[in-house]
Amino acid sequence: MISNRSKYTTAALFLLPAFVVYTVLLIYPVLQSVYMSFYEWNGIASSNLVFAGLRNYETMFDMPEFWTALKNVLKFVLIGFALQMPLSFFLGYLISLKMKGIRFFKTAFFMPVVLPMTAVGLMWTFILFPNGGLFNTLLTEIGLGGLVRSWLGDTTVVTYTLPMINMWVYAGLNMIIFSAGIVGIPEQLYQAAAIDGATGWRKLRYITIPLLKDTFKIYAVTCLTGSLRVFDIIFVMTSGGPNGASDVPATMLYYQGFKYMNFGLANSIGTFILVAGLTLSILTNRYLSSDK
Amino acid sequence: MRLARFRLSGPVLYLISILWALVTLYPLVFTVMSSFKTTDEIYSAPFKLPSLYSFSNYAKALFDAGMLRAIGNSFGISIVSTLSVILLGSLASFVLARLGLKFGNAILLYFLLGIMIPIHTTLIPLMKMVSSVNGHNHYLTLILIYTAFHLPFAIFLISSHMRGISKELDESATLDGCGPIRLFASILFPLTMPAIATAFILTFLYVYNDLVIAVIFISDKSMFTIPLTMLTFVARSLTEYGPIFASIVVSIIPMVIVFLAFQERVVSGLAAGAVKE
Numbered sequence: 001m002i003s004n005r006s007k008y009t010t011a012a013l014f015l016l017p018a019f020v021v022y023t024v025l026l027i028y029p030v031l032q033s034v035y036m037s038f039y040e041w042n043g044i045a046s047s048n049l050v051f052a053g054l055r056n057y058e059t060m061f062d063m064p065e066f067w068t069a070l071k072n073v074l075k076f077v078l079i080g081f082a083l084q085m086p087l088s089f090f091l092g093y094l095i096s097l098k099m100k101g102i103r104f105f106k107t108a109f110f111m112p113v114v115l116p117m118t119a120v121g122l123m124w125t126f127i128l129f130p131n132g133g134l135f136n137t138l139l140t141e142i143g144l145g146g147l148v149r150s151w152l153g154d155t156t157v158v159t160y161t162l163p164m165i166n167m168w169v170y171a172g173l174n175m176i177i178f179s180a181g182i183v184g185i186p187e188q189l190y191q192a193a194a195i196d197g198a199t200g201w202r203k204l205r206y207i208t209i210p211l212l213k214d215t216f217k218i219y220a221v222t223c224l225t226g227s228l229r230v231f232d233i234i235f236v237m238t239s240g241g242p243n244g245a246s247d248v249p250a251t252m253l254y255y256q257g258f259k260y261m262n263f264g265l266a267n268s269i270g271t272f273i274l275v276a277g278l279t280l281s282i283l284t285n286r287y288l289s290s291d292k
Numbered sequence: 293m294r295l296a297r298f299r300l301s302g303p304v305l306y307l308i309s310i311l312w313a314l315v316t317l318y319p320l321v322f323t324v325m326s327s328f329k330t331t332d333e334i335y336s337a338p339f340k341l342p343s344l345y346s347f348s349n350y351a352k353a354l355f356d357a358g359m360l361r362a363i364g365n366s367f368g369i370s371i372v373s374t375l376s377v378i379l380l381g382s383l384a385s386f387v388l389a390r391l392g393l394k395f396g397n398a399i400l401l402y403f404l405l406g407i408m409i410p411i412h413t414t415l416i417p418l419m420k421m422v423s424s425v426n427g428h429n430h431y432l433t434l435i436l437i438y439t440a441f442h443l444p445f446a447i448f449l450i451s452s453h454m455r456g457i458s459k460e461l462d463e464s465a466t467l468d469g470c471g472p473i474r475l476f477a478s479i480l481f482p483l484t485m486p487a488i489a490t491a492f493i494l495t496f497l498y499v500y501n502d503l504v505i506a507v508i509f510i511s512d513k514s515m516f517t518i519p520l521t522m523l524t525f526v527a528r529s530l531t532e533y534g535p536i537f538a539s540i541v542v543s544i545i546p547m548v549i550v551f552l553a554f555q556e557r558v559v560s561g562l563a564a565g566a567v568k569e
Contacts, residue, residue: 025439
């Protein structure tokens, strides 16, 4: 065995750099954000924090914009469960089959996940341009001109457009999570069910879905926490607009902090994102495992 | 035999597969086609192939918009940040997975906690910290922040792989007079290569694709990364689409290459990252 003295020297030398960088630049800022959410600060590094008690939180909860942002998160969650989950499940099922050409499809379905969000956001912004954009032109050409919308310019439509683009990106990632679950189900269960006369949809209903409970739980947690953290796609495509209609907590934090210099408020939004995310993942984990 | 799973008939499955593949790939095809077209052509013939393949849009994107320099900046930052994550992460993983420290597990948990932290929560305190040391417009600032952000996941990947390697190896190596540094560098690091490669590719991908950290800490144009360059380019040339599409293509190509070259690692690694959160 390595002698104890050299063991501890090695441990200290090897561990310290990672420990220091991680603690100073990730853990400390998170704690500092919670702390600063109870203070006012003018953005100048050398000036003092002024104690504000719960005032930043009062401001936050009084802002209609904050509630709009939460509603927008809710739309990400809704589309995440109503459309993205069935789609990802189905894609995961598709790629678990031994179909010809499945490698190509798997690659195609996953491709959006690896692309830079900035490029994806700009690409879709141009495709969704109201006048002469590809999407509206396509709709008109196939005789669906009545569906033409200002996809990013209408304050209601935009709040559904963005989660759909988000789904375009992440369906491929969630497909992998589902396919991993589907492949893990023992073949004999299906064979036994077939002997008992179960047909396609009944197998899906009584074998596949119940046995994928853990996978659905994982999906639920990532969908909820992911929706709370959405930032890039909105920052790039709408900057939270028009008129703040598509803001989410993370973009609100950015604009309140770095544009309007309301740092106290921005930190209370940051603390909200942190606490809400942790609470949701703990609750989802507990709720979805206790009723087994 | 796989025939016993619940199934739809083949043609229906193919139809749906082709449909979704069109949805994921056609926007990219359209972007590539548009990157060769004039603005007029993009408007008047969006579905047609370009009438001629001119690279003038690419010249504008690379030189006028500064994409060429941005590529250099982004690659430089991404590679250095990734190497630093791998170095610090594998050293820490070695200690936590192999040395059997008393508080090893607690420290490992402390690192893994970082995977759950929403990065936007850290932005304002980070900005305060960086201002107090005049760290704006320094590559080192970005590299250190990226290192901190991506260490937890790298440590998760590398340490769980290192745990799986037989402990007897360490004992016999030590008996042969191998010190801890040699044990790490010439035995465990090479044996952990699969996990290290995955961590390397993923960290590179995350850093290359980052937007917000660069937006906050870089304002000097000559230091702009790819996302920053694209956003400012769009803001000032809203009437000329061709070069913008060309810049989108340029920014996408490296990621497509990384993905196609390391598909299995990228797919399984990103899925593991999503599941851990």
